[in-house]
Amino acid sequence: MTSDPYRTEVADHSDRVLWQRAREGDGSAFGALFERHARRIYNYCFRRTGDWALAEDLTSTTFLLAWRSQGHAPLQAESALPLLYGIATNVLRNDRRSVKRRRAAFARLPLERTEEPDFADESPARLDDQAAMRELLRLFSRLPRREQDVVALCDWSGLSYEGAAAALEIPIGTVRSRLARGRRRLRELASTSGPEADVDVVPLRIEVSEQ
Amino acid sequence: MNTGLTPPPERDFPAGRLQQRKEQLVSEIYGAPAAPRQHHPRRILVLAAALAIAGILAAAAYAGYALTRPVTPVVTIGCYESDSLDANTAVLAAGTKSPVTACAAKYASAFPGTQRPAGFAACVLPSGSIGVFPTDTTGDTCKSLGLAEAP
Numbered sequence: 001m002t003s004d005p006y007r008t009e010v011a012d013h014s015d016r017v018l019w020q021r022a023r024e025g026d027g028s029a030f031g032a033l034f035e036r037h038a039r040r041i042y043n044y045c046f047r048r049t050g051d052w053a054l055a056e057d058l059t060s061t062t063f064l065l066a067w068r069s070q071g072h073a074p075l076q077a078e079s080a081l082p083l084l085y086g087i088a089t090n091v092l093r094n095d096r097r098s099v100k101r102r103r104a105a106f107a108r109l110p111l112e113r114t115e116e117p118d119f120a121d122e123s124p125a126r127l128d129d130q131a132a133m134r135e136l137l138r139l140f141s142r143l144p145r146r147e148q149d150v151v152a153l154c155d156w157s158g159l160s161y162e163g164a165a166a167a168l169e170i171p172i173g174t175v176r177s178r179l180a181r182g183r184r185r186l187r188e189l190a191s192t193s194g195p196e197a198d199v200d201v202v203p204l205r206i207e208v209s210e211q
Numbered sequence: 212m213n214t215g216l217t218p219p220p221e222r223d224f225p226a227g228r229l230q231q232r233k234e235q236l237v238s239e240i241y242g243a244p245a246a247p248r249q250h251h252p253r254r255i256l257v258l259a260a261a262l263a264i265a266g267i268l269a270a271a272a273y274a275g276y277a278l279t280r281p282v283t284p285v286v287t288i289g290c291y292e293s294d295s296l297d298a299n300t301a302v303l304a305a306g307t308k309s310p311v312t313a314c315a316a317k318y319a320s321a322f323p324g325t326q327r328p329a330g331f332a333a334c335v336l337p338s339g340s341i342g343v344f345p346t347d348t349t350g351d352t353c354k355s356l357g358l359a360e361a362p
Contacts (some may be wrong), residue, residue: 031237
């Protein structure tokens with residue numbers, strides 16, 4: 001991959017420059033933006049859903065919607081991350097049917113598939129991640145949605161207060177207050193709830209243990 | 212992390228899929244796979260021709276291989292809610308039972324509210340792993356999905 005000199009060239013540019021080049025029709029620039037930020041959006045989506053496969057789909061959806069909703073205008077910030085986190089947060093709010101529809105749309109695209117197995121490559125560690133994350137989400141889902149968003153962005157994804165404010169389009173003071181409330185509430189829930197939380201998280205892809 | 216509730220560590224995209232997803236997106240947005248601008252048009256033309264030839268050969272080879280390919284050793288199998296590759300999927304650990312038996316045993320709990328199908332068919336997915344699909348009595352489910360039947 002690194003043998004492509006142009007790819008190295010675009011990878012050195014700021015998000016704002018890549019965005020502008022993408023707007024001018026340069027698909028490689030958009031691809032470079034995806035490579036730069038996909039991992040963080042992927043992990044953010046996983047931590048909101050507890051499902052690696054769904055997180056992968058949601059990451060693609062996020063970038064596609066970012067382009068469709070904002071591709072007509074220059075990027076306002078130097079980094080595209082707050083925009084992407086904000087769109088990912090909105091995508092995560094969408095109902096199950098919308099997500100399923102987008103998955104189907106992507107699946108229809110005529111692309112060659114890689115040779116890696118779909119299921120055999122689910123390493124035990126990833127399955128453990130999913131189990132642990134879903135347990136945490138059972139507790140987390142008891143927070144008001146607005147507090148979930150700021151805790152997930154600031155504490156789980158390492159976004160600054162300013163970044164979270166830009167992502168959610170709310171004032172920084174609101175981020176701080178929601179974060180403080182969310183953290184406090186989460187600590188209280190953790191101290192009062194046993195492992196058998198009664199709030200279910202229903203992912204599209206269901207893991208069934210056969211032990 | 213100030214809540215004391217720490218999510219699992221971050222992970223990379225599964226190998227190979229980042230590139231696949233990127234091409235998918237660029238194709239969706241621009242109508243064609245991402246291509247560098249022509250800084251070296253001659254070299255790129257030669258490369259494109261070589262890739263096209265390689266692609267045609269690979270496609271021909273794959274077409275012959277797809278319906279007879281062996282199963283990749285699996286630790287998990289996919290149990291599909293309906294006879295579609297886009298259907299909801301339950302991931303089952305590949306135990307000692309046959310894939311069909313394992314899927315049949317878990318189908319009702321994995322897809323509550325969905326009527327239990329008449330039967331199941333185990334097929335070899337394009338990835339080489341096993342997918343189990345609901346089937347009717349005709350037994351052509353794998354073929355209709357363009358997949359080989361699992362042995």
